[in-house]
Amino acid sequence: MKPKKTITLEFVVLVLLASVWFVICLFPLWMIFSGTFSSDSTNLTQAYWPNDFANGLSKIKYALNTINVWRATLDTFIYTMIALAGMLVICSLAAYEFTFFRFPLKKFFFGLMMGTMMLPLTLYVIPLYRMVFKLGLADTYIGVALPIMISPLSVFIMKQFLEDLPLSFIESARIDGAGHFVIFGRIVFPLMRNGIITAVVLLFLKAWSSFLWPSLVTAQNIKPISVTIANLFNPQFYVDTRVRFGAMLLAMIPPLALYLIFQRFVIKGISMSGVKG
Incomplete structure (x- = not known):
């Protein structure tokens, strides 16, 4: 029987720091993805989630x-x-x-x-x-x-x-x-x-x-x-x-x-x- 791993404060801090760094690195990529697959009426500065995949595919086809x-x-x-x-x-x-x-x-x-x-x-x-x-x-x-x-x-x-x-x-x-x-x-x-x-x-x-x-x-x-x-x-x-x-x-x-x-x-x-x- 394997011993249970204890979660230390150091481990929690490292996971939190890694998660923050992960979000910071991926946020620009996610904004580009969301902006591409959003409707033309959506403000790009507020396009946090894709809402029009058909429009995004047409833009990619045009490119x-x-x-x-x-x-x-x-x-x-x-x-x-x-x-x-x-x-x-x-x-x-x-x-x-x-x-x-x-x-x-x-x-x-x-x-x-x-x-x-x-x-x-x-x-x-x-x-x-x-x-x-x-x-x-x-x-x-x-x-x-x-x-x-x-x-x-x-x-x-x-x-x-x-x-x-x-x-x-x-x-x-x-x-x-x-x-x-x-x-x-x-x-x-x-x-x-x-x-x-x-x-x-x-x-x-x-x-x-x-x-x-x-x-x-x-x-x-x-x-x-x-x-x-x-x-x-x-x-x-x-x-x-x-x-x-x-x-x-x-x-x-x-x-x-x-x-x-x-x-x-x-x-x-x-x-x-x-x-x-």
Whole structure:
């Protein structure tokens, strides 16, 4: 028979604080949802509960077809997938090299890489844009994804997971005749599963919500979802506020669904990286 858990004052306070924080975080999302599915006669500042789902669906349909939110979502999804694919190759190999191999100035280069996380994009966005423009990648999926896939945070997260992998695994594989990339592909990469999932989810959220870089490097061919929604607030043309809310709801679905699916892995990955770091 399991002993009964005693409810302490500390537990009650923590639950209350968590509940308050939960309400504060979800309140803006709920207001957007309620405002979208409310009648046109309802004051949006008082739309605390949805009262007209048919009207909300019509606003979402208008956002999809007339404002091209569907195309913006597709374009954003494509360059985000390209960024994730590039990150998996580049960052996982970098984490592999920094963990198991010795080379001159290894600590210096790793510290330099981690130091770039402290630099805001605005400091180097101009030379970055010039480089992409000279490569002929402006207004292309690869041009948008290229700077995003270089993620020092992803390297750090994967490296933290690799530090638990015994070096004897690598040495045994070398004795058996396995090459550099065979060891990485068959031994190292599968063992980084939690770290890879964490890095993928975090980079997906970053790429999906990125605004400054996509707005600079895209024009006619690519329509990022963040830029499309920002254009809805342009005072030069009128768009129904409920249509804006509907577009925001559509833009939230992919990152929210991805995070809810892999939430357990992300929390575990971040906590493990924090403990080791």
